[in-house]
Amino acid sequence: MSEFLIHLATLAGIYALMSLGLSVQAGMSGLLNFGHIAFAGIGAYAAAIAAQAGWPAAAGIAAGMAGAALLGLAMARLGRQLGADYWGIATLALAEIVRLAATNEGWLTGGAQGISPVDSALAGLPGVWDSAGFLLCSAAGVAAGLCLARRIGGGRLGRALRLMREEPQLAACLGYDLTALKTRAMVLGACMTACGGALLAYYTRFVGPDYLTAAETFLIWTMVVLGGLGSHAGAVLGALLVQAIHAAVPFLRDALGAGSDVAGALRLGLVGLLLLACLLWRPQGLLPEKPGRVR
Amino acid sequence: MLQFVLDTLLRTADLALVALGLSMVYGLARFPNVAHVQYALVGAYAAYAVQAMGGNLAAGVLLSCLATGALAVLLGMAVFDRLLRAGPAYAMIGSLAVSMLLIALVLGLAGSAPRSYPLAIAAPMALGRARIAPLQLAAIAASAAIVGLYALMLFRSRLGRALRAIASNRALASACGLNVAACTAATHFLSGMLAAFGGAMLAMNTGAHVNLGNDLLLPVFAAAVLGGLGNPLGAVFGALLIAATETAFTSVNVGWLWGEPVGFLPVGYIGAASFAILLLALVLRPHGLFDREVRRV
Amino acid sequence: MKILLSMEGVAKSFGGNHVLQGVDAAVREGEIVGLLGPNGSGKSTLLNLATGFARLDRGAIRMDGARIDALPTHRIIERGIARTFQLPSMPTRMSVLEVAMSASLSHHGFWATLLRPPAARAAEADARRRAGALLDELLLARVRDLPASALSGGQKKLLGIACALMRRPRLLMLDEPTAGVHPGLRGEIAAVLRRLRDEGMTLVVVEHDMAFVREVCTRCVVLDRGRVAADCRPDELAGHPRVLEAYLGQSAAAPHREAA
Numbered sequence: 001m002s003e004f005l006i007h008l009a010t011l012a013g014i015y016a017l018m019s020l021g022l023s024v025q026a027g028m029s030g031l032l033n034f035g036h037i038a039f040a041g042i043g044a045y046a047a048a049i050a051a052q053a054g055w056p057a058a059a060g061i062a063a064g065m066a067g068a069a070l071l072g073l074a075m076a077r078l079g080r081q082l083g084a085d086y087w088g089i090a091t092l093a094l095a096e097i098v099r100l101a102a103t104n105e106g107w108l109t110g111g112a113q114g115i116s117p118v119d120s121a122l123a124g125l126p127g128v129w130d131s132a133g134f135l136l137c138s139a140a141g142v143a144a145g146l147c148l149a150r151r152i153g154g155g156r157l158g159r160a161l162r163l164m165r166e167e168p169q170l171a172a173c174l175g176y177d178l179t180a181l182k183t184r185a186m187v188l189g190a191c192m193t194a195c196g197g198a199l200l201a202y203y204t205r206f207v208g209p210d211y212l213t214a215a216e217t218f219l220i221w222t223m224v225v226l227g228g229l230g231s232h233a234g235a236v237l238g239a240l241l242v243q244a245i246h247a248a249v250p251f252l253r254d255a256l257g258a259g260s261d262v263a264g265a266l267r268l269g270l271v272g273l274l275l276l277a278c279l280l281w282r283p284q285g286l287l288p289e290k291p292g293r294v295r
Numbered sequence: 296m297l298q299f300v301l302d303t304l305l306r307t308a309d310l311a312l313v314a315l316g317l318s319m320v321y322g323l324a325r326f327p328n329v330a331h332v333q334y335a336l337v338g339a340y341a342a343y344a345v346q347a348m349g350g351n352l353a354a355g356v357l358l359s360c361l362a363t364g365a366l367a368v369l370l371g372m373a374v375f376d377r378l379l380r381a382g383p384a385y386a387m388i389g390s391l392a393v394s395m396l397l398i399a400l401v402l403g404l405a406g407s408a409p410r411s412y413p414l415a416i417a418a419p420m421a422l423g424r425a426r427i428a429p430l431q432l433a434a435i436a437a438s439a440a441i442v443g444l445y446a447l448m449l450f451r452s453r454l455g456r457a458l459r460a461i462a463s464n465r466a467l468a469s470a471c472g473l474n475v476a477a478c479t480a481a482t483h484f485l486s487g488m489l490a491a492f493g494g495a496m497l498a499m500n501t502g503a504h505v506n507l508g509n510d511l512l513l514p515v516f517a518a519a520v521l522g523g524l525g526n527p528l529g530a531v532f533g534a535l536l537i538a539a540t541e542t543a544f545t546s547v548n549v550g551w552l553w554g555e556p557v558g559f560l561p562v563g564y565i566g567a568a569s570f571a572i573l574l575l576a577l578v579l580r581p582h583g584l585f586d587r588e589v590r591r592v
Numbered sequence: 593m594k595i596l597l598s599m600e601g602v603a604k605s606f607g608g609n610h611v612l613q614g615v616d617a618a619v620r621e622g623e624i625v626g627l628l629g630p631n632g633s634g635k636s637t638l639l640n641l642a643t644g645f646a647r648l649d650r651g652a653i654r655m656d657g658a659r660i661d662a663l664p665t666h667r668i669i670e671r672g673i674a675r676t677f678q679l680p681s682m683p684t685r686m687s688v689l690e691v692a693m694s695a696s697l698s699h700h701g702f703w704a705t706l707l708r709p710p711a712a713r714a715a716e717a718d719a720r721r722r723a724g725a726l727l728d729e730l731l732l733a734r735v736r737d738l739p740a741s742a743l744s745g746g747q748k749k750l751l752g753i754a755c756a757l758m759r760r761p762r763l764l765m766l767d768e769p770t771a772g773v774h775p776g777l778r779g780e781i782a783a784v785l786r787r788l789r790d791e792g793m794t795l796v797v798v799e800h801d802m803a804f805v806r807e808v809c810t811r812c813v814v815l816d817r818g819r820v821a822a823d824c825r826p827d828e829l830a831g832h833p834r835v836l837e838a839y840l841g842q843s844a845a846a847p848h849r850e851a852a
Contacts, residue, residue, distance in 0.1 A: 093573050173669060264399075269403065
């Protein structure tokens with residue numbers, strides 16, 4: 001049981017890190033990024049390819065962050081005049097192109113089968129040390145991500161991003177270069193998410209194109225919205241909640257005596273239901289964002 | 296050449312009706328409804344269900360359209376109209392939730408194995424050197440007929456005039472006495488029906504499968520955006536463009552590019568072709584090729 | 593006196609609506625120019641063109657002699673222009689103080705915000721102090737911790753002015769600062785502008801309120817149907833035939849024209 005809980009906590013932490021990345025982009029900066037999973041995917045694939053080439057984990061993570069940052073930069077610069085929802089569709093399209101590339105460029109990415117196993121120093125440790133190690137990494141990642149997001153959010157850059165989120169015209173009038181702000185938010189979120197993706201690859205010892213589907217992006221959106229758009233702690237809480245539901249589903253399925261299709265349906269349905277309920281009755285989320293108190 | 300045209304038309308038929316419905320709803324509700332493609336999913340499965348219970352294809356499609364239309368109205372009124380009050384971003388996220396729920400419903404009830412329609416396998420007809428199955432030809436004809444009927448409705452009927460007025464300026468239309476609520480319901484119903492019809496036709500060829508909606512998401516959005524969101528007939532043209540690109544992508548012999556007698560672009564990237572067009576369109580002409588997109592005031 | 597902002601043959605149409613049809617005007621340092629005209633004469637459009645919110649069809653807008661009309665808004669603002677909006681919209685999830693602080697001149701980026709070196713911390717403290725002082729001056733001290741969108745229309749206008757003043761602009765353009773504001777607050781705004789005038793700031797004020805204009809402005813530019821109808825001192829407005837024609841129509845202006 002404790003092994004299961006450790007596994008749950010580790011996964012929750014990894015997804016929390018990815019949610020924090022989206023929280024910085026969508027929650028704090030108002031960027032409706034519907035291609036978010038591409039950052040995690042790039043992080044994961046970079047880690048896997050690096051591991052296969054014999055690089056240490058740190059190098060793999062760094063490569064993942066660099067790749068994701070480049071994509072984030074491209075997304076930020078995409079169509080200066082684009083309205084928020086059009087831009088969201090464009091990011092969805094970009095992420096799909098990344099997934100198609102991952103599926104087709106087998107020489108690099110292992111194609112539809114993906115890359116496996118993804119070895120790392122941690123995974124090589126005996127017995128309980130490897131799960132404990134990953135749990136520690138995951139928790140450290142979340143802690144670092146949360147601190148980073150909070151520090152940025154409470155400072156000058158955070159104020160600028162939040163202003164851009166709600167009143168871009170006013171922000172422009174106060175001399176802010178909106179594209180530069182968007183770029184900062186996208187790159188920061190991309191790097192954080194890529195870390196999560198790399199960690200996922202090292203932890204599950206696998207990466208495949210299924211890590212890059214739009215459904216995964218929607219899952220992370222659910223985590224952020226459940227927790228409260230604009231609240232970084234909320235994003236972490238949302239991730240924990242969604243992971244808990246995912247973990248509870250197999251037990252539910254056994255109780256109902258149903259098959260794996262029903263399990264899949266339950267996983268998706270419960271999360272969708274929770275998201276819808278949240279939007280209808282508590283749109284500000286579980287931990288609503290409050291206007292900042294300037295210290 | 297004829298085969299190219301037929302393949303393009305077939306793919307257009309797959310996309311056009313769903314894209315038309317999407318664009319129609321955007322003109323009214325001003326948010327990209329990601330759940331719309333899942334109406335095609337629901338329609339495909341509903342038609343299958345009717346056929347599994349003994350009905351024929353026509354009955355299946357008809358009942359499925361009516362049921363999906365009703366579902367769309369219900370969701371539109373109970374969910375999307377409410378969420379729109381908080382803003383289009385929330386409505387879009389809400390549509391994500393609805394998508395998840397619809398897929399979960401289908402997955403839970405019908406399972407993950409694809410369901411083929413119980414249709415007689417007919418030999419493909421020959422048109423010159425091109426081949427096409429009679430049912431596929433019927434699908435193209437039916438789609439074209441529906442687009443024609445829709446255009447007639449939009450430009451020649453009172454409902455159509457009302458819909459265009461509301462899409463252009465909702466407050467003013469309401470002040471002029473148009474029953475905005477009824478028109479909104481009618482729009483949702485029509486878009487649901489169109490999506491269901493499109494989904495059923497798609498399922499005729501590929502069977503009803505859980506990813507039917509997801510696979511449609513980007514091509515349909517690409518078509519609608521190309522035509523200008525809110526310009527339904529533009530969406531049909533967008534669908535044609537996307538279909539032509541996809542067909543060209545895989546059937547045009549580009550061997551000469553690298554000095555071979557025969558060479559084709561990798562089929563796996565077929566989606567990327569339309570997405571690349573979408574991106575180009577969004578960057579160069581964000582309001583659609585015809586610049587008739589309904590702007591949010 | 594040096595010309596700060598000049599507009600040469602500025603024309604702008606929206607579809608078939610020719611809002612501006614060739615406007616020539618200049619703003620000199622230290623002036624308070626009132627921009628007047630009936631509704632639809634293009635006053636707000638001129639402001640939008642000068643601050644990069646719209647692109648002109650013909651003509652040029654120069655600041656210190658250099659063309660600014662093709663620049664993006666933030667580059668124009670960098671040169672020392674600040675503006676307010678006719679209907680200011682303020683964020684719901686930021687406090688009044690935060691909004692004012694975000695207007696400060698120092699824009700430090702990611703690393704400065706993350707690491708908070710002494711220079712950045714000093715700039716933050718300075719911004720906080722200045723914002724606080726400006727909010728006090730503009731009677732917003734009581735509401736500084738409220739969400740900015742919770743303010744009344746008049747208070748939002750004052751916040752807009754506070755943000756503009758945080759920028760220490762050389763040229764401040766105000767779009768109808770007293771429209772929809774209750775009379776008491778109107779007096780406050782007039783007092784603030786008079787103080788700015790005394791301190792030597794250059795202002796362009798789009799206004800309808802003639803009394804306000806006479807109190808504050810040193811010069812008036814009247815627009816009518818897309819062109820400059822008059823460019824004179826406030827006291828010369830009353831009898832000016834073209835001004836009367838602009839506001840009241842040709843027949844009302846006729847007797848005055850004969851007298852002039």
